[in-house]
Amino acid sequence: MLEIRWHSRAGQGAVTGAKGLADVISTTGKHVQAFAFYGSAKRGAAMTAYNRVADKMIMNHEKYMEPDFVFVIDPALVYTSDVTINAKADTKYIITTHLTKEELVKSQPKLEGKEVHTVDCIKIAQETIGRPIPNTPMLGAFMKISGMYDIEFFKESMVRILGKLPQKIIDANMIAIQRAYDEVK
Amino acid sequence: MAFDKMELRDIEVWDGNFAAAQALRQCQIDVVAAYPITPSTPIVEGYAKFLADGYVEGEFVMVESEHAAMSGCIGASAAGGRVATATSSQGYALMVETLYQASGMRLPIILNVVNRALASPLNVNGDHSDMYLGRDSGWIQLNAYCPQDAYDLNFIAFKVAENHEVRLPCMVHQDGFMTSHTAQGVKTLTDDAAYGFVGDFKAMNDMLDFEHPVTHGVQTEEDWHFEHKARQHSDLMTKVMPKIQDAFDAFEKLSGRKYNIVEKYDIDDADVCVVCMGTSVETAREVATEMRAKGIKAGVVGLRVIRPFPFFEIQEALKGVKAIATLDRSSPNGAPGMLFNEVAGCLFNLDKRPLLSGKIYGLGGRDLTKKHLVDLYTELQANVDAGKVTTQLQQFIGVRGPKLSFL
Numbered sequence: 001m002l003e004i005r006w007h008s009r010a011g012q013g014a015v016t017g018a019k020g021l022a023d024v025i026s027t028t029g030k031h032v033q034a035f036a037f038y039g040s041a042k043r044g045a046a047m048t049a050y051n052r053v054a055d056k057m058i059m060n061h062e063k064y065m066e067p068d069f070v071f072v073i074d075p076a077l078v079y080t081s082d083v084t085i086n087a088k089a090d091t092k093y094i095i096t097t098h099l100t101k102e103e104l105v106k107s108q109p110k111l112e113g114k115e116v117h118t119v120d121c122i123k124i125a126q127e128t129i130g131r132p133i134p135n136t137p138m139l140g141a142f143m144k145i146s147g148m149y150d151i152e153f154f155k156e157s158m159v160r161i162l163g164k165l166p167q168k169i170i171d172a173n174m175i176a177i178q179r180a181y182d183e184v185k
Numbered sequence: 186m187a188f189d190k191m192e193l194r195d196i197e198v199w200d201g202n203f204a205a206a207q208a209l210r211q212c213q214i215d216v217v218a219a220y221p222i223t224p225s226t227p228i229v230e231g232y233a234k235f236l237a238d239g240y241v242e243g244e245f246v247m248v249e250s251e252h253a254a255m256s257g258c259i260g261a262s263a264a265g266g267r268v269a270t271a272t273s274s275q276g277y278a279l280m281v282e283t284l285y286q287a288s289g290m291r292l293p294i295i296l297n298v299v300n301r302a303l304a305s306p307l308n309v310n311g312d313h314s315d316m317y318l319g320r321d322s323g324w325i326q327l328n329a330y331c332p333q334d335a336y337d338l339n340f341i342a343f344k345v346a347e348n349h350e351v352r353l354p355c356m357v358h359q360d361g362f363m364t365s366h367t368a369q370g371v372k373t374l375t376d377d378a379a380y381g382f383v384g385d386f387k388a389m390n391d392m393l394d395f396e397h398p399v400t401h402g403v404q405t406e407e408d409w410h411f412e413h414k415a416r417q418h419s420d421l422m423t424k425v426m427p428k429i430q431d432a433f434d435a436f437e438k439l440s441g442r443k444y445n446i447v448e449k450y451d452i453d454d455a456d457v458c459v460v461c462m463g464t465s466v467e468t469a470r471e472v473a474t475e476m477r478a479k480g481i482k483a484g485v486v487g488l489r490v491i492r493p494f495p496f497f498e499i500q501e502a503l504k505g506v507k508a509i510a511t512l513d514r515s516s517p518n519g520a521p522g523m524l525f526n527e528v529a530g531c532l533f534n535l536d537k538r539p540l541l542s543g544k545i546y547g548l549g550g551r552d553l554t555k556k557h558l559v560d561l562y563t564e565l566q567a568n569v570d571a572g573k574v575t576t577q578l579q580q581f582i583g584v585r586g587p588k589l590s591f592l
Contacts, residue, residue: 035367061464
């Protein structure tokens with residue numbers, strides 16, 4: 001079982017990202033689950049989304065999770081939410097930030113001693129898609145860190161999932177995914 | 186017919202709402218009259234989009250309330266069409282008056298209920314309060330545990346409800362958010378296979394058959410009211426279960442997926458068991474397997490059919506178990522809990538009665554964790570070892586503050 005928790009703000013695309021990732025993984029024969037905590041969240045409110053991946057049918061519907069990966073797609077959530085909650089000793093973090101890893105860990109001591117990767121998904125999204133929607137770049141960074149799939153396979157799959165969007169938005173997303181893949185540290 | 190077919194992959198990653206919307210498309214519903222409410226809105230939105238995109242030949246009726254939504258469904262169904270809608274929580278509560286109309290008029294409407302808490306305090310998350318509110322309304326109630334079930338049970342619902350020996354409306358329940366907004370792999374049917382399973386709608390006593398005029402929704406006083414209600418109850422008690430079983434059998438033949446009136450998991454040699462509904466059934470199955478690895482013979486009984494209540498099937502499933510806990514996800518507000526009472530009724534006349542306790546859990550979407558279930562099975566084993574219920578009969582699981590237990 002692989003478990004992922006997303007930290008996001010409502011409107012940044014964590015739910016779409018989690019469902020998109022689940023869709024890609026499902027095509028490779030694995031079982032998937034993607035869900036989120038909504039509450040009465042308004043656009044901009046901190047929220048979390050979740051992925052589970054397993055080789056057999058996923059029966060567990062508890063919301064509690066000790067994640068293998070934590071994705072933070074809004075830079076401020078590292079300070080305003082506890083992104084380390086319910087984490088394991090070997091949980092890996094991929095965090096959107098303009099800071100270096102050292103600066104980030106210094107500014108949020110809870111991340112000390114953890115496996116932390118940084119990538120500026122907001123900047124990448126703004127420069128490619130033209131809007132600060134950091135969900136697809138985060139998935140590019142995840143492909144690099146996890147080595148889950150070949151990046152070309154992943155991008156091809158995402159083209160299908162983004163299928164209904166205008167071609168130039170799809171193209172921009174592909175560049176964003178590739179840039180995050182290349183730039184994540 | 187004048188609509189397009191949709192190519193689906195064998196496995197689609199859908200949440201429970203979209204799975205239900207796809208099933209409504211494939212059943213080619215004639216009329217959906219609906220009013221939106223979280224978390225069920227995407228079901229009727231989905232149908233409306235399929236309709237607008239030319240994938241369904243039907244009518245979407247926008248109304249001013251859930252009471253009007255069900256009233257519209259009743260009119261359309263009486264007129265002789267295949268009819269469905271969806272609702273949750275407060276909307277369901279507003280529909281209650283018309284739920285009784287629909288069943289009393291013997292109209293085979295399908296209602297997707299995405300289970301959600303009832304105010305006050307207001308809460309949009311999943312529990313079973315709305316589902317419990319309608320359990321005496323004369324509808325058939327089927328229960329999904331995951332998006333796959335929500336998809337499949339819609340086909341079963343039409344097949345059963347529209348059978349001329351049944352002619353009763355049917356609800357398909359799924360857990361708000363935990364199923365409705367949780368995306369999982371759903372094995373699909375082709376449009377042709379799905380429609381072939383439910384078949385063309387065959388009208389009966391339809392209002393628009395001008396050669397054979399009929400009256401719907403009449404008044405009967407003490408001269409006839411009791412006979413009508415008794416006949417409806419009699420049909421629910423005797424005619425519905427065999428048709429559900431037939432539909433399950435036919436569906437298994439078509440899809441390979443097997444549904445049962447009562448879903449038994451590791452129950453044959455179980456010492457301890459929980460009885461529950463919705464997503465909790467699947468989580469409990471995972472925990473039961475883990476308990477067996479620790480030497481506790483744990484099982485799970487899930488209700489697939491809530492109404493009519495599977496009295497003898499539950500009795501049969503539980504008669505050899507030593508300690509049982511019922512899990513009610515609705516505040517009983519001054520009583521032991523629906524499942525506790527119903528299960529107690531099943532077990533009371535057995536020669537050897539299992540130990541029975543009832544738990545209230547998960548209100549307003551509160552998480553039921555695996556840890557809760559581990560503790561529960563451990564407590565049930567302690568009951569077995571002591572030969573008696575070691576706690577009070579009713580306990581609350583997962584509520585903050587001092588431990589609550591009663592009776």
